[in-house]
Amino acid sequence: MKRNVLRVAAVIEATTVTGPAKNLIQFCKTARQSHESDAGTPVIDPLIITYARGSKGTTTAFLDTLEAAGIRWQVIPERFRFDPSVFAELRRCVAGYSPDLVQTHSVKSHFLVRLAGLDRRYPWIGFHHGYTFTDQKMELYNRLDHWSLPHACRIVTVCKPFAEQMIGRGISPSKITILHNSVCLPGVVNPDEVTALRRKLGIENGEPVVLTVGRFSREKGHIDLIEAIAHLRQASERPFRLLLVGDGPERSNLVARIASLGLRETVVFAGHVPNVTPFYALASVMALPSHTEGSPNVVLEAMAHGVPIAATAVGGVPEILQHRENGLLAPARDSKAMADAIDRLLADRALAERLALSGRARVQQFTPEAYRRAMLRVYQAALDFWRTSRTSTANY
Numbered sequence: 011m012k013r014n015v016l017r018v019a020a021v022i023e024a025t026t027v028t029g030p031a032k033n034l035i036q037f038c039k040t041a042r043q044s045h046e047s048d049a050g051t052p053v054i055d056p057l058i059i060t061y062a063r064g065s066k067g068t069t070t071a072f073l074d075t076l077e078a079a080g081i082r083w084q085v086i087p088e089r090f091r092f093d094p095s096v097f098a099e100l101r102r103c104v105a106g107y108s109p110d111l112v113q114t115h116s117v118k119s120h121f122l123v124r125l126a127g128l129d130r131r132y133p134w135i136g137f138h139h140g141y142t143f144t145d146q147k148m149e150l151y152n153r154l155d156h157w158s159l160p161h162a163c164r165i166v167t168v169c170k171p172f173a174e175q176m177i178g179r180g181i182s183p184s185k186i187t188i189l190h191n192s193v194c195l196p197g198v199v200n201p202d203e204v205t206a207l208r209r210k211l212g213i214e215n216g217e218p219v220v221l222t223v224g225r226f227s228r229e230k231g232h233i234d235l236i237e238a239i240a241h242l243r244q245a246s247e248r249p250f251r252l253l254l255v256g257d258g259p260e261r262s263n264l265v266a267r268i269a270s271l272g273l274r275e276t277v278v279f280a281g282h283v284p285n286v287t288p289f290y291a292l293a294s295v296m297a298l299p300s301h302t303e304g305s306p307n308v309v310l311e312a313m314a315h316g317v318p319i320a321a322t323a324v325g326g327v328p329e330i331l332q333h334r335e336n337g338l339l340a341p342a343r344d345s346k347a348m349a350d351a352i353d354r355l356l357a358d359r360a361l362a363e364r365l366a367l368s369g370r371a372r373v374q375q376f377t378p379e380a381y382r383r384a385m386l387r388v389y390q391a392a393l394d395f396w397r398t399s400r401t402s403t404a405n406y
Contacts, residue, residue, distance in 0.1 A: 016052040016389060019104050019132075021059045021123060022115035025070040026282075029307045030115045030139050033191045034058070037385060038081045040192075040378040051386055056081065057107050061096065061118075063088040071284070097126045104128055111135060111389055114162075117155040124158035133396035135388060136162035140172055140304045140325070142229060163392040163399075166385075168305035169326025187388050190326060192381035193310035193373060199291040207288050211253065211278050218250040218356055221293035221317070223286055223308045224300070226258030231299035231322065233260075233267055234345045238299070240271040241349035250276075250356060255289055257282040290315035295355045295362070301342050303327050310376055313337075313369035318362040320351035330376075336368040 020038075024031040041054035058076060062085045076083045084107075086099045100122055104112060112128055113135040114120050120136050123129060136159045141152045156179060159165060166187050167173050173186045208215060220239070224230045232254065239252050254264070254277065261279075268277050280289065290296070296312035298321035305326045312319050313330075319337040321327050331337040338354065340347035355362045 014052040015055050016111065017107065017109040018054055018056045018389070019059060019107050019109040019112045020056055020115065021100070021112065021119040023061055023118045024072040024116075025062070027072055027075050027284075029191070030137065031072055031075075032307060033381075034115060035075060035079055035081065036192060036194065036378050037381060039079055040382045041385075042080075051383075054382075054386075057109070058083045059086060059100070059103050060084075061086045061088050063090070096122060100126050101128065104132070111392060113137060115139070117141070117151040117159075120158045120162070121151060121154045124161055129161045133392045134162045135164045135166060135392050138165055138167040138172055138176065140168070140302060142227065163395045164388055166388055169303075169329055171325055172304060187384075187391075189381065189384050189388070190305040190330065190376055191307055191310060192376050192378045193307065193314050194378060195314050195374070196287060196290075196311075199288055203288050204291045208292060211280060213251050213253070213278065213292070218248075218294040219292055220250055220252045220295045220297050220352055220356075221255065221289055221312075222253070222297045222299065223255040223289065223311075224298075225256050226254075226260040226264060228260060229301045230258075230260075231301050231342065232264050234343055234348060235297055235299035236264060236267050236271065236273065236277070237345035238297075238349035238352060239273060239276060241346055242353055243273065243276065245349070246353065248353075248356060250294070252277045253280060253289065253293070254278065255280045255283055255286060286311065287315070290317055293317045295320060295352055297348065297352060298322060298327070299342075299348055300324055300327075305330065309337075310373055313366075313373040316366045316370050318355045318366045319369065320348060320355060322348070330372070331369075332372075334365075336365055336372045338365070 020034060022031060022034060038056045058081060073083060084103050086096055086103060088096055109132060112123060112132045114123050115137045123134060160181050165185050166189050168190055170188055173188050176186060177183055213219060222235055226232055268274060290312060296317045296319045298306060298309060300322055301324060303325035309319060309321060309327060309330055319331060321331055321337060321339055322342040323339040324342050328339060331339060333339040338351040340351045
């Protein structure tokens with residue numbers, strides 16, 4: 011029996027495989043590989059539309075990942091920031107694909123879809139991943155998002171606090187779906203690969219590793235984590251290393267703070283890496299010191315790899331990680347509390363193993379297949395809303 015096909019145009023701004031980009035790619039792959047036993051549901055046929063300025067259009071890590079995954083994509087060229095030609099090109103791209111639905115994954119994309127009038131031509135689902143305040147451009151987009159996003163048929167956000175913020179701005183709760191990110195359960199990592207990685211990073215075999223993964227930006231709280239490590243160094247002679255995976259605009263500030271605290275021999279920078287799996291395999295503890303989070307992929311990934319976690323109780327983190335059940339939580343910006351949590355996990359391996367085992371059981375609720383089924387329900391709700399609103403307008 012031929013299955014119904016649902017054509018979805020997903021608009022996202024990404025050059026690297028960010029958290030939202032990673033989740034979108036995983037959804038596209040899972041939707042395409044859905045089981046024949048689910049024959050009553052439609053097959054998702056996605057097209058990912060993104061933007062590129064200058065010569066970056068065909069060389070980004072994001073596009074390379076889409077190509078490797080066999081996911082169709084199209085690039086809208088930008089000559090400069092706020093290039094007005096983008097509106098017409100976006101309309102052309104979407105019309106050429108003739109989708110059943112349009113979805114957007116960044117504040118810039120919400121704004122462009124709304125200003126291009128696509129919200130009046132197609133059912134539109136907006137994904138709200140939270141706001142960042144990295145520069146004036148992002149602050150402007152954040153303000154514009156308050157104008158554009160409420161016009162979506164449905165809004166998907168990643169945690170309850172984000173939903174409450176939108177409700178506080180007047181968006182109807184009936185429009186909002188809370189849907190945490192998903193994670194694939196990992197395979198077995200070759201021990202030789204982990205040994206080679208330790209050697210490359212200059213970390214001795216058996217030396218405990220506190221791992222953190224994420225972009226070096228202020229809201230990620232890396233400075234707080236470095237100060238927590240300084241507390242640990244003063245309070246204990248226990249050997250360990252802090253391993254920072256990622257890169258970003260705060261790197262120079264982190265390097266300076268590490269030097270001022272005398273932690274150069276303790277902290278290791280790994281840079282941005284395309285495959286984080288071996289790093290989880292060598293980690294003794296995963297630390298997340300963020301000031302704000304939605305549904306952090308790194309927490310789900312660490313749980314899936316069986317790594318005990320010390321994290322700040324922000325955003326959607328407490329919806330995934332329960333204190334003393336499958337992780338330890340600390341207040342944001344409290345480096346002493348984060349130090350205590352990390353110290354407990356390093357000192358009490360029985361506790362660490364119990365929390366890690368509980369985390370692996372918990373994370374099985376966040377599978378890509380569960381996410382796919384939830385998204386199909388969101389799609390159907392958006393289509394129903396669209397048909398009802400079109401019928402009401404026509405009758406009026």
